[in-house]
Amino acid sequence: MNSTSKLIAALALGAAGAAFAQGNPPTTAPPNPATAAGQQSPSGGAMGTTGVTPESGAATRTTPPTAQTTPDTSTSSSTTMAASGDTPAMRRARADRN
Amino acid sequence: MNAVRPGTGAASRPLAGLAAVLLLAFAHMPVAGAMNEAQWLARAAVAAADNRNSPFAVIDKRNARVFVFDARGRQQASSPVLLGLARGDDSVPGIGERAMAEIRPEERTTPAGRFETEPGLNTKGEDIVWIDYDAAVSMHRVRATQKSERRLQRLASPTVADNRISYGCINVPAAFYDAHIKPVLGNRRGVVYVLPETMAARKRFAFLGRSEQRLGTQRGVSPAG
Numbered sequence: 001m002n003s004t005s006k007l008i009a010a011l012a013l014g015a016a017g018a019a020f021a022q023g024n025p026p027t028t029a030p031p032n033p034a035t036a037a038g039q040q041s042p043s044g045g046a047m048g049t050t051g052v053t054p055e056s057g058a059a060t061r062t063t064p065p066t067a068q069t070t071p072d073t074s075t076s077s078s079t080t081m082a083a084s085g086d087t088p089a090m091r092r093a094r095a096d097r098n
Numbered sequence: 099m100n101a102v103r104p105g106t107g108a109a110s111r112p113l114a115g116l117a118a119v120l121l122l123a124f125a126h127m128p129v130a131g132a133m134n135e136a137q138w139l140a141r142a143a144v145a146a147a148d149n150r151n152s153p154f155a156v157i158d159k160r161n162a163r164v165f166v167f168d169a170r171g172r173q174q175a176s177s178p179v180l181l182g183l184a185r186g187d188d189s190v191p192g193i194g195e196r197a198m199a200e201i202r203p204e205e206r207t208t209p210a211g212r213f214e215t216e217p218g219l220n221t222k223g224e225d226i227v228w229i230d231y232d233a234a235v236s237m238h239r240v241r242a243t244q245k246s247e248r249r250l251q252r253l254a255s256p257t258v259a260d261n262r263i264s265y266g267c268i269n270v271p272a273a274f275y276d277a278h279i280k281p282v283l284g285n286r287r288g289v290v291y292v293l294p295e296t297m298a299a300r301k302r303f304a305f306l307g308r309s310e311q312r313l314g315t316q317r318g319v320s321p322a323g
Contacts, residue, residue: 093219096226096236097182097206097265098198 144171146305162261180269182208194234210294239272
């Protein structure tokens with residue numbers, strides 16, 4: 001098999017792969033028409049009290065959502081404070097052997 | 099065949115061999131001579147680039163002294179120190195997690211070897227240099243809190259035997275710590291070599307073994323075991 005044949009074979013394989021990839025085209029139709037016709041949870045939230053959106057429910061939280069992304073430094077006290085080079089992150093203070 | 103076969107690093111082999119010969123020549127010098135064991139180890143460490151081109155310290159347990167060297171292995175300062183009460187070169191496993199009262203006298207050793215140090219704090223907020231954080235061994239200013247231990251007097255005395263009093267930490271005179279230890283090891287990672295007292299130094303420092311192996315290869319003989 002010469003190089004031209006190899007190239008043709010590769011192209012054919014690629015085209016076949018592309019055809020398979022297009023076998024299941026995306027659709028906007030809902031998978032369950034019954035659900036689609038009835039009540040739906042807005043924004044994909046849980047089905048709860050009618051008229052309560054996830055956004056309005058979030059307003060009742062006492063903890064702002066951004067607090068969840070704050071790392072808990074109290075549990076990582078053994079290796080704290082990022083450092084670089086020869087300046088080390090100081091480890092948790094502990095008793096030495098005097 | 100007399101053809102010279104250029105190999106990898108061939109150009110550096112003569113220099114490495116020369117360095118190894120010089121190291122072993124220094125190794126046989128008497129401690130009381132022009133170069134003591136700490137200075138010899140310092141030169142070997144620099145020759146092997148084991149100090150990572152940074153200043154470092156060597157603890158001579160047998161003579162209860164600390165030696166501070168610059169990055170090129172030139173001695174900068176030296177001082178008596180206090181060391182662990184017990185003779186030995188290893189820490190008891192798990193000793194760093196035990197309360198001081200639970201440490202038996204024979205367990206109060208200062209471990210020997212190469213330690214990558216880091217500045218730190220103890221629970222009283224004192225700045226110290228961790229020698230072995232897990233084993234709770236540090237280098238710090240001498241503490242005279244327990245009067246009966248007479249630590250200051252022990253440091254001041256000319257004898258070595260009474261410098262064994264700590265639970266494993268290396269106690270340094272406060273002025274020496276502030277002048278020489280803190281600037282070198284108190285603000286950045288560093289290296290401290292603690293010479294063993296129960297075995298040959300080459301058993302604790304891998305770079306010494308490599309030097310001997312290179313010499314053995316140069317001579318065409320097996321390195322001594």
